Amino acid sequence: MSSCIFCKIVAGQIPAAVVLETSDAVAFRDINAQAPHHYLVIPRKHVEAIKDLEDADQALAGALLLAARDVARQQGLDSYRLVVNTGPDAGQTVFHIHVHVLGGRGFAWPPG
C-alpha cells in the first residue's frame, strides 16, 4: 500500500535497520526502542491488523511467529516478550501487522 510506512520499508523506499529477511517477513529495529532489544517483525504483504487476517493467511501468520523466534535467537535472547497491538485502543499506531520482539530487560505483568 503506497501510503504505508512499513510497506515502504519492505520496498526499501525508506531506511530501516533490518536484522532478518525471509520470503514472507522482514524484521528491523524499532525506531523508538522500549527495551535494549526491540525489533518489529512484519509481513511483506500489507495486512492492517491481526483482525484482518483471513483463514488463507495461516502460513503467513505462522511465518511471522517463526521469524520472531529467529530474530530472538539471532540476537541471543532466551527470555523475551512478543506483543501485537491490534486496534487503536490497544496501542496500534501503524496499521500494517507487526510483532514487537522486546528483550534485554524484565517486563511486568499485567501490561499497562
Ligand code: 5GP
Ligand atoms: P504500534 O504502536 O503500532 O504497536 O507500534 C508501532 C511501532 O513502530 C512503534 O514502536 C514505533 O516506534 C515504530 N515505528 C514507527 N515508525 C517507524 C519507522 O519509520 N521506522 C521504524 N524502524 N520504526 C517505526
Ligand code: ZN
Ligand atoms: Zn503496509
